[in-house]
Amino acid sequence: HLQLQESGPGLVKPSETLSLTCTVSGGSINSDDYFWGWIRQPPGKGLDWIASIYYSGSSYYNPALEGRVTISVDTSKNQFSLKLTSVTAADTALYFCARQGSGWYSGYFDSWGHGTLVTVSS
Amino acid sequence: EILMTQSPATLSVSPGERASLSCRASQSISSNLAWYQQKPGQAPRLLMYGASTRATGIPARFSGSGSGTDFTLTISSLQSEDFAVYFCQHYDNWPGFTFGGGTKVEIK
Numbered sequence: 458h459l460q461l462q463e464s465g466p467g468l469v470k471p472s473e474t475l476s477l478t479c480t481v482s483g484g485s486i487n488s489d490d491y492f493w494g495w496i497r498q499p500p501g502k503g504l505d506w507i508a509s510i511y512y513s514g515s516s517y518y519n520p521a522l523e524g525r526v527t528i529s530v531d532t533s534k535n536q537f538s539l540k541l542t543s544v545t546a547a548d549t550a551l552y553f554c555a556r557q558g559s560g561w562y563s564g565y566f567d568s569w570g571h572g573t574l575v576t577v578s579s
Numbered sequence: 580e581i582l583m584t585q586s587p588a589t590l591s592v593s594p595g596e597r598a599s600l601s602c603r604a605s606q607s608i609s610s611n612l613a614w615y616q617q618k619p620g621q622a623p624r625l626l627m628y629g630a631s632t633r634a635t636g637i638p639a640r641f642s643g644s645g646s647g648t649d650f651t652l653t654i655s656s657l658q659s660e661d662f663a664v665y666f667c668q669h670y671d672n673w674p675g676f677t678f679g680g681g682t683k684v685e686i687k
Contacts, residue, residue, distance in 0.1 A: 504615075504623065504666055504678040517674030520580070553622055564670025565613035567634065569622035 479554030585679035602667035
C-alpha cells in the first residue's frame with residue numbers, strides 16, 4: 458500500500474525559502490510509470506499544481522512559479538523535495554505531494570499525501 | 580494555459596437524488612480529464628480518469644462523461660459520504676496541469 462508523507466517547517470518568514478520533503482513508502486520512487494509531484498491549496502481555495510519530477514531527475518514546473526521553485530529527487534532515500542524561494546503571504550497553503558502517471562494519457566494524481574500546512578508570516 | 584471552469588460553484592442536493600457536475604475546458608483536451616473528491620481536512624481522492632474510467636475502489640454510482648471541452652461527473656444517488664468538494668483536472672498538454680475551481684456538493 459503506497460503512502461506519501463510530507464514534512465517540513467509549518468512557518469516560514471516572508472522573503473525566505475520554503476523547503477518540504479515527501480517520503481514515499483510501500484513502493485519505489487524508481488519507477489518508469491510515475492512522476493512525483495507537488496500541489497498546493499491556499500486556505501478555502503482550489504488546487505494548484507507546482508512541479509513534478511521523474512526518478513531520473515527530469516522535471517516540469519508550473520510556469521507561474523518557474524524561477525522560484527526547484528524540485529529534486531533522492532532515490533536512495535525514496536524521497537523528493539520542493540524548494541520555493543522569496544515566499545510571500547500568497548504562498549501560504551496546504552502543500553500536498555502526490556504520485557502522477559508518466560504516460561501522455563495518464564497525467565492524473567492517483568495517490569496523495571495528507572498535506573502539510575505552510576504559513577508565511579513574520 | 581488551459582483554463583478549467585466548473586459549475587455550479589455549489590450544488591444543493593437531497594440524499595438519494597442525482598447530482599450532475601460540469602467541467603469545461605478553454606480548449607479541447609480530448610478525454611484527458613480527471614475528477615477528484617475532497618472532504619474537509621483530507622487530501623483529494625482520485626475518482627475518475629480518462630473522463631469516464633472509475634479509479635480503483637470507486638463505487639458505480641459515480642460516472643463520468645464528455646470529451647473535447649465539456650465534461651460531466653454524475654452521482655446517481657447521493658449517499659451521505661458523497662457530500663464533499665469535487666475538482667476536475669486536465670492533463671492534456673505536458674507540463675501544464677490545471678484544476679477547476681471546484682464544486683461543493685452540500686446537503687439540501
